[in-house]
Amino acid sequence: MGTLAVVALVGRMTALFALLMGVPLAFALSEHDPAEGAFLKAAGITLACGVAMSLATRRFRRELQPRDGFVLVTLTWLLLPAFGALPLLFAIPGLSFTDAYFEAMSGLTTTGATVLTGLEKLPLSVNVWRCFMVLVGGMGIIVLMVAILPLLGVGATNLFKSEAAGPMKDQKLTPRIAETARGLWATYFVIATACMFAYQAAGMGWADAFMHMCSTMGLGGFAAYDDSFAAFKSPMIEGVAVLFMTLAGVNFSLYFLVWKKKSAWVLWRDLEARTYLFLMVGSVLAVALFLSAHGVYPTFVESLRHAAFNVVSIATTTGFASVDYAKWPVFAPAFMLFLCSFATCAGSTGGGIKLIRSLLLHKQAMSELTRIVHPRAVRPVTLGGAIVPTQVMHSVLAFMLIYGSVMVVVTMLLLFSGLDLVTAATAAIACINNTGPGLGEVGPASNFQGLTDFQTWVCTFAMMLGRLEMLSVLVLFTPQFWRK
């Protein structure tokens, strides 16, 4: 096994990750806030570790084999949250490593579940770091590495695949994978910049605009305030958030294509993006009508405003809240959590099953139904005029099975540790789908602070499994993988 070659790469990634800490450090220096020292120390440790790992294994550097990719991805996603937790650990007195690691994992996996309260009282740079991790984790750490580190070579395609979300990962947008990664990050960056300016124009300060942009684009859900978006009390800001959350839930490859072909038709012609749009609009309207029928808010317009923000926020696995929607009649929050498990597109920054898998399964089901009536009918599952290969359908089915099993196992572990059913089940859904808030004790009005250490670790790993779409991680636990 090329374990040492993998360590060499992880070392370089760690060193790069240390550089990313420069962003919150810059905020800390300009604001002279108390976290200055914490970031310097954390960045120093991270950089040192990274360089040490890289130097120690320099002799073993070589091209990665497909198997190494899975080790690398899992190792990266285990190690970087630990380094990401360092500044929090140093800057927030009394924070346990468990909680700091959870917080960093929550950020990098774009979950947005937090164990911290009194966010407004934290140094600005700490909040910036929390949110910035969401932005980085959103498009993917490995994708970023592939984009800017030239060392990955041919093995990069396999790496890319093990982190990218969705059932069909073979479509390269450009002939060279690094070019693809760069294109994706550039697209991401452009939309993110637009988002930041939009927030500022809608009335946020620059720092708030930056932090919430990070959180919105990564579909994470970290906010700088305990009340999340309720703190702003601004329909304009909520509107901007809804717009960019919706945009970030679409496959970024499509934006890349829109840009290259200079035509927005690409979006409309894509089945997944089209369905996603209809799903969002339809769900918002349905929930708004439901709320107004139950008289939750005095006017339909107000129902629509809150439905639009909270439904889009949860369905895109972001996790911002503008009201305590857990107090809505139970259909609405349950429906929103249901949406979050499949509504975002593959290749977006959202989590969950991804819409494309649901669509493929739907098509498969329809074709089975046709076959019952017409035994001789040939109706393969097709997408965009091509047959979806059977292996892909099998992998989708396997994914669904594993997804369901993981969901059950996590829920059971949480129940075992003493949580009530609603909290346990919704915490599992919220973590595995990288959404953030669940219901019950982990609802939008409270957070994951009340969990025991054991429960926190379960949720932490659930988030990682969800972000890497289970298979990349679970393959490491199969005996075949380690057989020489």
Added chain:
Amino acid sequence: MKILILGAGRVGESVAESLVSERNDITVVDTDPARLRELQDRLDLRTVVGNGIQPSVLREAGVEDTDLLIACAPLDETNLVACKVAHEMFSVPTTIARVRSPEFEDGNPLLEKKGFAVDKVICPEESVTDYIRKLIEYPEALQVLEFAHGLVSLIAVRAVAGGPLVQHSLAEIPQLIPGAEMRIVAIYRQDKALTDIDGSTRIEAGDEVFVLAATADIRTVLGALRKMDRPVRRIMVAGGGKVGLRLARQIHADYQLKIIEPVHARCEYLATQLPAEVLVLHGDSTDEELLGDENVHEMDLFIALTSDDEDNIMSCLLAKRLGARRVIGVINRAAYADLVQGTAIDIAIAPSHTVIGELLAYVRRGDVEAVHSLRRGAAEALEAIVRGNAKTCRMAERRVDELDLPPGAQIGAIVRGLHLADGSEAENAKPRVIIAHHDTTILPNDHVIIFVPRKRMVREVEKLFQVAATFF
């Protein structure tokens, strides 16, 4: 006329067959010597073995003084290149290429003289598809052909007892069907053309009647000769080949469609090319169990489009027996087509004849706009433009009854106003369709649509349109 045909496949053969009878000098080029020998034994033409895109082979085939090149080799590429070579190196005046790909249509700048130099693109699959589509639209008709940019249609229909005109004479038409102008140009009774059709001719049940009318009046015409069926909604297509797929693409939005295809890989391809509403069935179209399971008796139309004549005939017979309302079969062999047309199989389509019409317009003398081959090549309807004046042309400025038409040939309709006085194509023209009577006067620049019951009369009709040299 000297004609060079490239490719001795099914299309090449039927083109050669229909042109050779008109006293043209035909040379056929193909790479398969056995195939050519067979052709040469049967038809009076010359053959050359070789690859038709090579100048040496073309020269051997006498391309230098050829008037018309018809490239119908199996590959689009060959045909396009052959046209280019013939035009560039040998200045062949007219080139026709069979191109299957829909991305190279007539009017594509790539096909102009500077490009591949193709004057006319023919696509037999497309022609057959159009033919069938017309039959789906007008299920009562045997054939519907368009003239003058679709303003006038020639409708072939079998008269059935119960139609208002059946058992009546032609003179009674204006009283029985007021409002719709039509002209019956031919009546075939037991496969024999009635000569001397006049006002006293009576239409009998079972007659095959050819009517010219404005396209807008097609339904009235059909309703006059037989009771109208309910419109077609459910269609079963046997064979998902090129024609089957083309047809399905064009009609799936308006009809409930089932396609039966025996090759599984092809089934999958069809499924990717067609929306999910189209049911693709894997199986044999002659499998009565499959037909029964898929409710062939509920079908308004069963169309057999496989490449195998026998299969098409058998599946059509089977479908009819099982209760399909109307069955159409594509039958390549003319003998078979004649044999089964009008039996249990309602319509037998001979694909080779559908495309020949398009070629004939280039072979005919005079200003011929369109030619349609009828009754599987026996008769012909042609649309030509009258040029010149009373002095230079035997048609211009004369009444219909003054013309010296061969017996049985009928002037059916005249379209006036498509051209300006100087003969150029008029922009925003407001053309008028005139159904010809004995006292109608033909003016210069009129499009005249003539029905010719026997092919050998075509030459005489052409002469009528020819303009004497003094015109220039």
